[in-house]
C-alpha cells in the first residue's frame with residue numbers, strides 16, 4: 404500500500420496530504436447536516452409525541468440557521484478540496500512531465516534505442532494523465548472514504564454499539580475480497596497499459612510512415628500490424644472490465660450490505676424497545692452519507708489500480724541513471740581513440756579495438772563500406788553512447804568523465820537527414836545559439852548561403868517550417884543546419900556527408916557553406932563519395948569497426964588496399980549512365 408501511494412504521488416507521499424485533508428473536511432462537512440436533520444426530525448416528532456409541550460419553533464429556526472451557515476462551510480471545504488486536489492494534481496503533473504522530459508534529455512541515446520518512441524510519448528501524455536486523474540479525483544476520496552467511516556464508527560459506537568457493529572460488519576469482507584484479488588488486478592492493468600501503448604505506438608508508426616506505406620503500396624501489411632495491436636487492446640480491455648467489474652461489484656455489494664444488516668438490526672431493536680427512533684434515524688442518515696463515498700471509491704478502485712502501474716512506469720524512467728560526468732574538456736586539443744570497443748548492445752560489437760589520433764584544426768575523413776561504423780565513431784565522440792572498453796580523449800581528458808552538456812557545447816554536428824523544429828526559420832537557426840541577435844542569425848545564414856532563399860520567402864526569417872522541415876527542400880534544410888552550426892561556432896565539427904543526396908546546384912551551395920564552417924576547426928567528416936575527401940589532412944579507413952588503413956589520399960592509393968579498391972569502384976560507377 405505504501406508503495407502504491409509512493410508511486411501515485413510521484414515519489415513523495417507528502418504531496419497527497421493537503422488534498423486528502425481537504426477531502427476529509429469535505430466529507431465531514433457533508434455528514435454534519437445529517438445530524439442536524441435528525442435534530443429537526445426529533446423536534447417535529449416530539450411535538451406530535453408530546454402535544455402538550457408544543458412545537459419548538461425557536462429550536463427549528465436555530466437549526467435551520469445553522470444548516471444555512473453549514474452550507475457556506477461546505478462550500479469552503481469544497482473550494483479547499485478543489486484547490487488542493489485538482490489544481491495541485493494538474494500542476495504536479497505539468498511540472499512532473501517537464502522534469503521527466505528534462506531527465507530523458509540526460510539519458511544516453513542507448514536508452515531510446517531500447518524503447519519504442521511511441522511508448523515514451525505515451526509515458527509523458529497518457530500515463531501522466533492517468534496518474535493526474537487519480538491524484539485529483541480518486542486518492543483524496545479514497546483517504547476520506549476510509550477515515551470518515553472510522554470516525555463515524557468511533558462516534559456511533561457510543562450511541563449504540565450493536566447498531567454500529569451491524570453497520571460496519573460487512574466492510575472488512577469487501578476489502579478482503581479486493582485485497583485477495585489484488586495481484587490479478589495488477590496483472591490485468593499491466594497487460595492493458597502495455598496493449599494500449601503498443602496500439603498507440605503502431606498508430607504513430609503508421610502515421611509517420613504514411614509516405615513510405617503509400618509509395619510501396621504496403622497498406623495491407625502495415626494495416627494488419629495496426630489491426631492486430633487494436634485487436635489486442637480490445638481483448639485486454641474486455642478482460643480488464645470483465646474481471647474487474649464483477650470483483651468490484653462484489654466488494655461493493657458486500658460493503659453496502661452493512662446498511663441492510665443495520666436496518667434489519669435497527670428494526671428489531673426498535674420493536675424490542677432498546678433503540679429510540681431518532682437514534683435509528685441518525686444511523687440511517689449517517690449510514691447513507693458514509694457509505695456513499697465508500698461506494699464511489701470502490702467503483703474507482705480499478706482505475707486506481709490501473710494508475711499504480713502507470714505511476715510505476717513513470718518512476719522506472721525517473722530512476723534510470725543519467726550519463727555521469729562533471730569535468731570540462733579542452734576542445735582545442737587532440738582527439739584520441741585508444742583501443743575503443745563498443746556495441747549498441749553487449750552481444751554485437753560494432754567498434755573493435757579502434758585506435759587513432761586526430762590533430763586539432765585538421766580535416767579527418769572517415770571512409771569505409773556501409774555499416775563499417777563511421778557514423779558510430781562520430782556519435783561516440785559526441786558521447787551519445789558510452790563505450791564498453793578503451794578510452795576516448797579530447798584535449799587529454801577522457802570524455803567518460805566529461806559533463807555531457809559541456810562536451811556538446813564544443814561540438815557542431817551536421818547530419819544528412821536534417822531535423823527542423825515546427826518553428827520559424829530564424830528560431831531554427833537560433834538553436835545553435837539561443838541568445839543570438841537577428842544580425843548574428845542573418846550573418847550565419849549569409850555564410851551558410853541560405854540568406855538569399857530565406858529573404859525571398861513571404862515572411863523571411865519569420866516563415867514557419869513544418870515539423871521535420873517538411874516544407875523545405877533537402878538542400879535548403881542542409882544549409883539551415885549549417886547556419887545553426889556556424890552560429891554555434893564550436894571547435895569540433897562532425898559532418899556526416901552532408902552533400903551526398905543533393906543535386907549539383909544545391910551541392911555546390913552546401914559545399915561553399917561547409918567550407919565556411921570548417922575553417923580553423925577540428926573536422927571529422929564522413930564521406931561516402933571519396934572525391935570529396937581527396938584534400939583531407941588524414942583519411943581513416945574503417946572496415947567492420949576496425950581501422951584498416953590510415954593516410955592521405957595519395958598515400959592510400961599507393962598502398963593499393965581497401966581505399967584504393969573503393970576509389971576505383973567509385974571511379975567506375977561515376978562513368979555509368981542509365982541507357
Ligand SMILES: Nc1ncnc2c1ncn2[C@@H]1O[C@H](COP(=O)(O)OP(=O)(O)OP(=O)(O)O)[C@@H](O)[C@H]1O
Pocket residue numbers: 516747748753771772773774775776777778779780
Ligand atoms: N542505434 C543503433 N542501434 C543498434 N545498432 C546500430 C545503431 N546504429 C547503427 N547500428 C549498427 O551499427 C553498425 C554500424 O553502423 P554505422 O551507422 O556506424 O555505419 P556506417 O559506416 O556509418 O554506415 P553507412 O555508411 O551505411 O551510413 C551497423 O551494423 C548498424 O546496423
